[in-house]
Amino acid sequence: MVLLGPPGSGKGTQARLLEDRLGIPQISTGDIFRRAIALNTPLGIEAEKYVSRGSLVPDDLTIGLVRERLREKDAARGFILDGFPRTIPQARGVEEMAKELGWELDAVVYINVPERILLGRLVERQTCPSCGMMYHLANRPPLDEGTCDECGSSLEIREDDNEETFKKRLAVYFSQTSPLVDYYKHKSRLVDIDGSGGVEEVFKNMSAALGDRRKGFGKPIDDKSKDTGSNCQNKGELHNSR
Ligand code: ADP
Numbered sequence: 001m002v003l004l005g006p007p008g009s010g011k012g013t014q015a016r017l018l019e020d021r022l023g024i025p026q027i028s029t030g031d032i033f034r035r036a037i038a039l040n041t042p043l044g045i046e047a048e049k050y051v052s053r054g055s056l057v058p059d060d061l062t063i064g065l066v067r068e069r070l071r072e073k074d075a076a077r078g079f080i081l082d083g084f085p086r087t088i089p090q091a092r093g094v095e096e097m098a099k100e101l102g103w104e105l106d107a108v109v110y111i112n113v114p115e116r117i118l119l120g121r122l123v124e125r126q127t128c129p130s131c132g133m134m135y136h137l138a139n140r141p142p143l144d145e146g147t148c149d150e151c152g153s154s155l156e157i158r159e160d161d162n163e164e165t166f167k168k169r170l171a172v173y174f175s176q177t178s179p180l181v182d183y184y185k186h187k188s189r190l191v192d193i194d195g196s197g198g199v200e201e202v203f204k205n206m207s208a209a210l211g212d213r214r215k216g217f218g219k220p221i222d223d224k225s226k227d228t229g230s231n232c233q234n235k236g237e238l239h240n241s242r
């Protein structure tokens, strides 16, 4: 499954809820880049040039990264791609991978949020640098101010969540990513969701739409395979690395 939507549309938040519900991993290219940047790996050093400016990391690099990630064991039963594909060449990359690895794309969930709402969401956003969990000071505050509910790390404001970079990200979204909405509409894969409400409300809309949709698509989901541990456990290696 793929989650598509503008920056601030709530893709990451919804992907995590879906991960719990479906028992398949969320794969966020944004999270992978941020983790690599924090750890100063060669990928991170390369990605930072783009991420910090609000531009897209080049397609070949991003596609290669996702291809590797999808070969990992936890992705064998299905996965939720969050923030990928983001360009038409990346969408073609998804098709190639599907052929190589023998799966089929169930659905592309498009989280539709009007532009005027997006900036308001971004400026009060706080993110956990360890597990990637996102909070919003007004709409979804952490239980303890400044601390991640999931893993206890100190929350941060993402380097690219400032007004200037956000406007750039939005422009990049409209020029490079929004053509994917039509692309998947033509392929009858698109599930269009109203994302302007609260987190729970959007999740309800999405679950209802997917419930109708999943019948007859892809492989059934086996609940027994669900990993019941906290999402943070295997991602917690980043504590204090910034
Ligand atoms: P948002 O959806 O809020 O913009 P993400 O965490 O998905 O946040 O992405 C943050 C940044 O990571 C992007 O602005 C971009 O620089 C980079 N990035 C993430 N996914 C991709 C992708 N599929 N292709 C290229 N760059 C990406």
Ligand code: ZN
Residues within 6 Å of the ligand: 128, 129, 130, 131, 132, 133, 148, 149, 150, 151, 152, 153, 232
């Ligand atoms: Zn956390």
